[in-house]
Amino acid sequence: MSYRPERRAPVQALSEVSLHASEGELLAVVGPSGCGKTTLLELLCGLREPDAGTIECPPAALMPQRDLLLPWLSALDNAAVALRLAHMPKAQARARASKVFAELGLDGFEQARPYELSGGMRQRVAFVRTLLSGKQVLCLDEPFGALDAITRAEMQNWLVAALTQEPRTVVLVTHDVEEAVVLADRVAVLSPRPGRVVTELDVALEHPRRRTDPAVVALREQALEALGSERTSEREQVR
Amino acid sequence: MSTGKALRIVLPAAVLVALVGGWEIYVDTGGVSQFVLPAPHSVAGALWNNSELLWSNFKTTAIEVVLGILLALLTGFSAAVAMHFSSTLRRALYPLAIGSQAVPFAVLAPTLVFWWGFGIFPKLVIVAVICFFPVLVTTLDALWSVDPDQLKLLRTLDASRWQAFRLAEAPAALPAAISGAKIALAVAVIAAFIAETSTGATAGSATGLGWEIVNDITALQTAREYAAVVVLMVFAVACFYTLALAERRLAPWAHRSRGEVS
Ligand SMILES: Nc1ncnc2c1ncn2[C@@H]1O[C@H](COP(=O)(O)OP(=O)(O)OP(=O)(O)O)[C@@H](O)[C@H]1O
């Protein structure tokens, strides 16, 4: 998949990526910045067409890297926007969203406009919006990037709990290898641009996983190594 | 915040006092004839003595300007939306809209009078046509500058084209249209003046401040002429702040970055 910007050379964002996620699986995608992770999610959601290859994916909801909340709607209405688009009555849509708000520690900010929220709060609102879309597949683009360590851990636990309650197929893009190992059933490591799959790691561990669990640490090291070796091999090629 | 609010009134007032004071001294010390430039005190006198006449003429002009701007807002916004949705329409009409701005209305006036007579309507149309353009341009630009990622996101949430417009594009275009109207206001009053002087020739329809000013010029009633101008100026300022207030009410999010805590 390549971008063809005007007046600049085309950029090949992805090459020969072959990934599969089974139903109910949480697939994490890690890779260096600019390797095409966001592009991959946009392909999955049908927002871009691949130059070559095929994508088979049931309808997917995207949580974009930038939150893209609508500044003229309250936080609650932003979160409930998918329900409103599906013609659910306003009161009912708000009630559903505010239930999740409370669970994510956003209560009290229902009426706030997006610009009155912190970056982490906006991210959580965008997360609720994606979740409430009711789509079978969720594409999360660095969903917890703007959160502090503690809130991030809380959100991760909450995500795992929410997914056990209501299983969905999730493709989670992240910079954070540890987050990938703690949350995912499988971790795909991408190479620098143009992205291709370097390794896929199976994480066959029970939830809840502890960061300090030796198995988690070992997998994390493995993933980091895969990321790092790609970097060095690329540097050698340049020389 | 109260000092800031006080300054907002004190500052323009100080400028006004300095200007009017300088003007008064200039005329009083014989710098210029009263028939060419009346002193502020005679303008004030004319304002007072002719208040009834000015008021009745003002009403006509005010209606022309207000209705003209509202008409321009409505048609400018609709035209922008239509051109946003249809590139064919945009290609066909945009150059014409630009060209229409170059037409001196004295040329068109006879036709407008032929169609609609000497009443208020042709004047209102002239004001609207002149104000239409800034509204069209600002609205169209705002519609264009909506983040494409925002629209993509709504698409993944199954928004129809119309829903996406309502949720993402219309709210962005609304404050822009009002901004356009604010720019248009600067010319709207002049437009009303031109409209009155070019389409209002019979005895019954010869009302409005524009008409009044033209009459006063020929009758050498310079003080009254300036009084009429003062009324127009105050009216323009009042309209401007009304629009600014409307913008604030309708689009509070557009003002968040000013950081005004009141
Ligand atoms: N609309 C676009 N036009 C041209 N090039 C683009 C466009 N979007 C992305 N690219 C290029 O494609 C490559 C991959 O971009 P992408 O956003 O998918 O990276 P990413 O892996 O999500 O990076 P990050 O981790 O920094 O978010 C980059 O080199 C980027 O410059």
Ligand SMILES: [Mg+2]
């Ligand atoms: Mg990205």
